[in-house]
Amino acid sequence: MTRADPTIVRKVQDSFAKQGFLKTFDAEIVEILQGSVTLSAPLLPRASQQHGYGHAGLSFALGDSAAGYAALTLLPPEAEVLTVEMKINLLAPARGDRLIATGRVLRPGRRLSVVSAEVWAETGTSRKPVALLQGTMIPA
Amino acid sequence: MTRADPTIVRKVQDSFAKQGFLKTFDAEIVEILQGSVTLSAPLLPRASQQHGYGHAGLSFALGDSAAGYAALTLLPPEAEVLTVEMKINLLAPARGDRLIATGRVLRPGRRLSVVSAEVWAETGTSRKPVALLQGTMIPA
Amino acid sequence: MTRADPTIVRKVQDSFAKQGFLKTFDAEIVEILQGSVTLSAPLLPRASQQHGYGHAGLSFALGDSAAGYAALTLLPPEAEVLTVEMKINLLAPARGDRLIATGRVLRPGRRLSVVSAEVWAETGTSRKPVALLQGTMIPA
Amino acid sequence: MTRADPTIVRKVQDSFAKQGFLKTFDAEIVEILQGSVTLSAPLLPRASQQHGYGHAGLSFALGDSAAGYAALTLLPPEAEVLTVEMKINLLAPARGDRLIATGRVLRPGRRLSVVSAEVWAETGTSRKPVALLQGTMIPA
Numbered sequence: 391m392t393r394a395d396p397t398i399v400r401k402v403q404d405s406f407a408k409q410g411f412l413k414t415f416d417a418e419i420v421e422i423l424q425g426s427v428t429l430s431a432p433l434l435p436r437a438s439q440q441h442g443y444g445h446a447g448l449s450f451a452l453g454d455s456a457a458g459y460a461a462l463t464l465l466p467p468e469a470e471v472l473t474v475e476m477k478i479n480l481l482a483p484a485r486g487d488r489l490i491a492t493g494r495v496l497r498p499g500r501r502l503s504v505v506s507a508e509v510w511a512e513t514g515t516s517r518k519p520v521a522l523l524q525g526t527m528i529p530a
Numbered sequence: 531m532t533r534a535d536p537t538i539v540r541k542v543q544d545s546f547a548k549q550g551f552l553k554t555f556d557a558e559i560v561e562i563l564q565g566s567v568t569l570s571a572p573l574l575p576r577a578s579q580q581h582g583y584g585h586a587g588l589s590f591a592l593g594d595s596a597a598g599y600a601a602l603t604l605l606p607p608e609a610e611v612l613t614v615e616m617k618i619n620l621l622a623p624a625r626g627d628r629l630i631a632t633g634r635v636l637r638p639g640r641r642l643s644v645v646s647a648e649v650w651a652e653t654g655t656s657r658k659p660v661a662l663l664q665g666t667m668i669p670a
Numbered sequence: 671m672t673r674a675d676p677t678i679v680r681k682v683q684d685s686f687a688k689q690g691f692l693k694t695f696d697a698e699i700v701e702i703l704q705g706s707v708t709l710s711a712p713l714l715p716r717a718s719q720q721h722g723y724g725h726a727g728l729s730f731a732l733g734d735s736a737a738g739y740a741a742l743t744l745l746p747p748e749a750e751v752l753t754v755e756m757k758i759n760l761l762a763p764a765r766g767d768r769l770i771a772t773g774r775v776l777r778p779g780r781r782l783s784v785v786s787a788e789v790w791a792e793t794g795t796s797r798k799p800v801a802l803l804q805g806t807m808i809p810a
Numbered sequence: 811m812t813r814a815d816p817t818i819v820r821k822v823q824d825s826f827a828k829q830g831f832l833k834t835f836d837a838e839i840v841e842i843l844q845g846s847v848t849l850s851a852p853l854l855p856r857a858s859q860q861h862g863y864g865h866a867g868l869s870f871a872l873g874d875s876a877a878g879y880a881a882l883t884l885l886p887p888e889a890e891v892l893t894v895e896m897k898i899n900l901l902a903p904a905r906g907d908r909l910i911a912t913g914r915v916l917r918p919g920r921r922l923s924v925v926s927a928e929v930w931a932e933t934g935t936s937r938k939p940v941a942l943l944q945g946t947m948i949p950a
Contacts, residue, residue, distance in 0.1 A: 409537065409580050410578035413542050436551070437554070439551060440549050446616075456585055473620050475806055476590075480614065480615065499938060615895060662784065662804065684862045720825045721828075726896070727868070730871070758895060806899075
């Protein structure tokens, strides 16, 4: 995969910086490629569910955001995207140092884009799959 | 619908209090009935997406938690539940004073429970639907 | 709910009559209301899965078609709809004389409609829930 | 990927042969590997929707069955599986000579398996993606 155009990279960075929700969890952009974006966030107590693991809401938000930004990299520079719907299958507790989410465009489209995302929990350098998302984005 | 048993009410309250993620967003329990739980959270800057509205991650987390606790009210006191999968359809931007999410059990089961949730944005006393969720919980 | 406009009723009937797939299973229109359509199909051997019950493909097709036609009743007469995505939760084996599916529009829209459907298995006059669907339709 | 064990291959073939629904559409088994099964079905008039293309119910049924059999290849010989839930995103009209569906196990499990499926429309030797499915199977 090739790197996204610098205009698009800046647009994703600007949009990301405005997301209070992602900032709340110290989320970061790991990589912005054409049709694929990777985000991460540490597994902090403020993101935990009742057993101390990462809350499904964080896995969802990271996966959904990564998928939305992936869709954005394939649209014209002035476009925005909104999530129409998203399905998440949870595979394992989000246990580790941080979550990593990679979003991908499965089918780009002017009217709708079909996207997916994988979320892993990382401890040191080892990764374990935590969630899989499949959904639809609409240019806004 | 009838109120949930006091043992169950206390169990839901205790579990809720341990969720760092929900505390981060000042979420509160509104009502605990048998087979239906309602939660709410104010729409704060720390829960915003890039346009200043509530992040889909918050709608998801409130809906998913309300649905999970709804499932818990129909299980034996010692049971816990985990989300197997959840689908969310987003209906409108989460704009207003607060989000309200009501989770319901559509089909209880020993092995799996099928649940749904509706999420509204409330401004003063007027409510607007924001999201619909349908998913599966498993006793843990 | 009110009955759909006669123009819309005829349009749904005409479209239904062209669906080879639904004809294969002797499916019928039960009711066409504004924002809600009910279909049915007998549980024949040709619609069975490996244990002799109705195949999930039939529950899906009936629910999806009922939901799509429900969306059509709220759109201008010249519109068509396509399914963008559909999620089905299966509740019980499709065992009985026939399947009944009622589709509803949860949120109509010019760009997208959010829909749901319930599918029951009917034996004599008793009904048992078999499947729940939630999805998105797009005007075509 | 390696071929599935002969016992498992026979079990999938026996189960497949009992599915009246799949027989109705002249569906065939293309390949049975460990953790992945491919099915196909011709695009016949009896499987059409109102515009003459393949009905979403056929794409769903092929994808769901391929995914279910994929799950079966990773379970003990005496196990059966049922679909808990399935989400389908439709990418393009099912237009061509036949549909091909490959199901895969994303995460096998004793209690639940997470699966996916891709469905293509094939014309001669060219393939076009038609649908993507993601869902959950339970041993029965």
